[in-house]
Amino acid sequence: METLMLITNFNNRRCDLELKSCLLTAVTCAHWFCLVFCESSLSARSAEGTMRGTSTNMRLKLPITCFILEIILIILFCALVEYDKETDAKQWHNSSDHNYQNEFYYRYPSFQDVHVMIFIGFGFLMTFLQRYGFSSVGFNFLIAAFALQWATLMQGFFHGMHGGRIHVGVESMINADFCTGAVLISFGAVLGKTSPVQLLIMAMFEVTLFAVNEFVVLSVVGAKDAGGSMTIHTFGAYFGLMVTRILYRPNLDKSKHKNSSVYHSDLFAMIGTLYLWMFWPSFNSAITAHGDDQHRTALNTYYSLAACTLATYGLSSLTAHDGKLDMVHIQNAALAGGVAAGTAGEMMLTPFGSMIVGFLAGVISVLGYKYLSPILEDKLKIQDTCGVHNLHGMPGVLGAIVGAVTAALASVDTYGSGMEDVFPDVASGEIQAFSQGVRQIIALAVTLGIALVGGLIVGFILKLPIFGAPPDTICYEDSIYWEVPEEEEGHGNQLTAVRVSEETKKLNA
């Protein structure tokens, strides 16, 4: 909550009295929330006495968290948010723009594609676990619905203020979904090992840090990152990896038999994979400049993904047992081409350049899943459930480097007067193209720094034993937080199912 106050102070001068009183109410709510929350946790703890000092019963924790967060959001939206010119009846009709020029028609289809990626793409990609489908889709839904509201505020604070008010429209919707994407990447790292309350708390902090990092990278450093190789993928991955490192569970192998897929769960996951793959061109091009820029970004991403897919299939077959394809690679590594084209996608990367980038991304991603992930888990104690390091981390860094190189090589000869859209500071003569490349590298370093330090701090916050995290023995299991249909619970390994439900009963006391 301190972060919230800090940011509020940051904009204090512009806030009028009414706003101040609203915020006061919000902060009071937040304090009350913390008090009630801790008390409920303490009483729950004393009630059960044993069980690792924690209860996974969400009866009070989750409702309190949801309601207080939503009430704070409503109060802050009331105080701070208003329609932008394109959505306000009066302002739009006062302007001389024709209805057909409304931003809605040039951004909304892209927004809907991004929206599908966030809710169906990320949600179903994580349903590969045999008994964690409800949580994968359901918690993804919950934290995304929260994060996009909170992101509207946080991103507004940092780069959307107009006379003390945050303006919203389709661009803010896309940006909020982007920020949500970073949170969902981090969710992938801790998948199966966290309670919904932990995830909401993580989302709250991560969105804030995301907005700070985005502000530094784009506005202070002056880097370009339309598709978010750095701000979304690198940030989300390394933040999540640090959180999962801090939340390291030495006895996680007790849940090992559930940390795998079954036949149908892998098919559900392919729904997520394919939606991410198909709509990634829309993702990378959603907020680039109108005209050739959006068009070119979509095209580059399309080629990068296609090349990445062939690399993934080839390498999966080469490295896997008996030459058989591994679903984990197909579901994940085939997407690395979209991540890696995030920064350079809007630049004059050329189609074959995009294909090379995609090919490399697919190669490092499969190699990561095959050889690096086991090392990270054994040596560095990073339990990365979805392998976000291979899908978002390394390809994100690759994308940042490709972006830096492409920027450094930019010339008026290639870009013409289109240089203004892509590199405005180079076009205005303020800096050289090479300096733009340096900026991109600085942006990568800043992103890594903020992600790792932020993940460290947030990891320790999430370690507080009041958020109802599951014990090591019942990770990757829906029945701890969801009412699961009974007849299916006994399906498969009968013994396990019985043990689980007994243990769960105790925990939910």
Add this chain to the structure above:
Amino acid sequence: METLMLITNFNNRRCDLELKSCLLTAVTCAHWFCLVFCESSLSARSAEGTMRGTSTNMRLKLPITCFILEIILIILFCALVEYDKETDAKQWHNSSDHNYQNEFYYRYPSFQDVHVMIFIGFGFLMTFLQRYGFSSVGFNFLIAAFALQWATLMQGFFHGMHGGRIHVGVESMINADFCTGAVLISFGAVLGKTSPVQLLIMAMFEVTLFAVNEFVVLSVVGAKDAGGSMTIHTFGAYFGLMVTRILYRPNLDKSKHKNSSVYHSDLFAMIGTLYLWMFWPSFNSAITAHGDDQHRTALNTYYSLAACTLATYGLSSLTAHDGKLDMVHIQNAALAGGVAAGTAGEMMLTPFGSMIVGFLAGVISVLGYKYLSPILEDKLKIQDTCGVHNLHGMPGVLGAIVGAVTAALASVDTYGSGMEDVFPDVASGEIQAFSQGVRQIIALAVTLGIALVGGLIVGFILKLPIFGAPPDTICYEDSIYWEVPEEEEGHGNQLTAVRVSEETKKLNA
């Protein structure tokens, strides 16, 4: 069929001779259809002798219904329907509009989102039942494909006639899909308890009544309802509730064990939920005025849904057993925010206003599922399979009231010259804003009246024992109307499966 004739008479003066003869053919077809249909039913009945006086064998009933309905549709389309200016080669090229100004580019992406909601959204939302997935998706597909054609005619009769001809284009496609949505809501109330023939007959009457109600609400009363809180959701829900009340089955508990979900069926249902959730902003904004109106409607709906989701998760955990989340709530109540923003979405509801509306909708929806549905079933004998009262009924009424209040508070100060788009009669000075609010309330009353009376009548029609409704013992079961893969039939409860297939065999004699 009388309704059809009535409407035809209504437009009689404008119809030329050719048209009259066509309609005559259509009505003759319809008569022939009724005769053949009844005969086939009677012969089927006598053939089997016993079995509750009804046969679920669709061999003659369904083909006859489908073919006759489609032939009538083709004849009426031939007589009445033509391309509008935007789709007709000659007219479009005669106009001075540039190709880029064609309505196609400003409505079609929204149409496609609505289309996905109708076929994937509604279809998969209802697959939650363990053995009713084929019927949920399949009957949804069938009645939607019929309803959208029939709706084109019915809506055309009432508000799309140009010189005796119905003009079609992307707007008529969206409106037809909207009308189809209302039918599918009613389908949700009777899910698992009706034959496909009953559903087609219900769709035929409901579409007609929908068009009448829409005409009265929008053109006679002069209310606004772009997203259909009243015309679609309230109408569809209360119509369906009344139909299911009339079709009350006192011995439905014999099929009770099948009226529940299994693990994977709940995941399939989440596909439906998420598509409805993601594309609801497109639904509410699909036919609002161009420019700021469409943009604002999408934005308001987006915030309403996000707030609704947090309310749903919080309240589901608070009310459910052991603090665990209930999939029924997540699948349904999280959507109530879209329903409730249907009327006021295009107005200057403000972002935080939308969030409050969504929050309230989520709360009443979860409470409805938890506490009201059992009461409705026990006391009022309303067996509402999908709980459409909680998802569409109450949130629809809430949306109507919110719309009335927002309309009553409208001022030129807020809307500027945008008032013309949203409240043309207020803008022209014909009425005061307060009167617009009164209109909205009258529209709600009219909608409830037509829905309930219409549902009553149609319910009794559907009760006729000639449509092949399933017996109480084999409700919620695909195998009665579908060839179901054999090896899976024995899966799970062997005894049940065997009993079912024997009973089914008798019925299908």
Add this chain to the structure above:
Amino acid sequence: METLMLITNFNNRRCDLELKSCLLTAVTCAHWFCLVFCESSLSARSAEGTMRGTSTNMRLKLPITCFILEIILIILFCALVEYDKETDAKQWHNSSDHNYQNEFYYRYPSFQDVHVMIFIGFGFLMTFLQRYGFSSVGFNFLIAAFALQWATLMQGFFHGMHGGRIHVGVESMINADFCTGAVLISFGAVLGKTSPVQLLIMAMFEVTLFAVNEFVVLSVVGAKDAGGSMTIHTFGAYFGLMVTRILYRPNLDKSKHKNSSVYHSDLFAMIGTLYLWMFWPSFNSAITAHGDDQHRTALNTYYSLAACTLATYGLSSLTAHDGKLDMVHIQNAALAGGVAAGTAGEMMLTPFGSMIVGFLAGVISVLGYKYLSPILEDKLKIQDTCGVHNLHGMPGVLGAIVGAVTAALASVDTYGSGMEDVFPDVASGEIQAFSQGVRQIIALAVTLGIALVGGLIVGFILKLPIFGAPPDTICYEDSIYWEVPEEEEGHGNQLTAVRVSEETKKLNA
């Protein structure tokens, strides 16, 4: 590879020296590829000795194929492909077009719908087999990702060259996806009986022949075929049927028990069906002329599909056992209306004309599944797994004939100055409308000829025992090419599973 060289020669004059050296490298790569490939196959064969002279182990074959193909693609893209005016920063900014006029905004939403059809639609439509879901979705993904890159080159060679360079943008993306569609149709015919290497080889040749046929039909003959009834559906279907005829497996009944669906696999397939159904209006209208043409095509397809669905349900119930609906018909025949509206969709077919076409398409498609497919298999030895003859073959021919008739009946009275968009040669007075009809029929004949002869040749190439095709006993089975989760392998028929895995082990030696 000869084909490739041939085409290269075709454009030789325009290629500069740099290009020549690039192509030389590519061809060298290809040669090296063939050598290594054959050697690896031979060594694999000798290693195992027995087992029908073939090994299904993909360890070397698939990686080599993927990597070499992608490297060739990158080299050719480097030599030949560049951004078109709409995607190039310099050229776009040099033109006087406003950003909002960029083609991106008028084609990209359609492109995304087509993209969903290719990857989700085709992919999931084929998941109906009980143990072939990974391969259906996964191989669909692989060959589509390859085919769209290769199609960009092949289509560019034949009708996208500008000064020796292929120009790419959203139109080339749509065209590449279209060509990919034809390959996936052929994939449907051989589904379950081919290795991924065979499929890639088939895709390579089929894309080339597709581009040749498309060039002949559209540019030489001068026919119109915007939605591809001929170029995509008829071509893809008859090509695939001929390939599967050549690859005839007399002992395929040994895998018969796996050539069927289970409950959940049919639901997954419905995802594919519905996405194809919903987005078909976008498919047919994606590359028609702007304005009324795109609008009208979408509208016609929409009505055709709706009518087709009613015909399908009616006839499925009429022909199937006990009047029950057959999922195979619903999943496939309901789509025939989109196929049949592919050629005439952009013409003034009228709404009721579209409905008649759709109705007929549904009827012939269901009758084909019910009565023709068994005959084709028994008498003509055509083992057509997905029944592409019924979904794409016959409806495609119907669509071609409807297109010819509609074209022959075109008059200035109906089209006005819109004639220029639809039939430019008729509008310019070069030919009569009747001659356009004749052209359409010639185009159909050409398409059938090239498809059948091409399929014959490619079938024999695929029969070479070096591509790792599965033996007759383990067709329709994922575990031969995929790591399948273990606990599910024993699910269902224990005996079968054990036999399979032992046999698989031997093969993968």
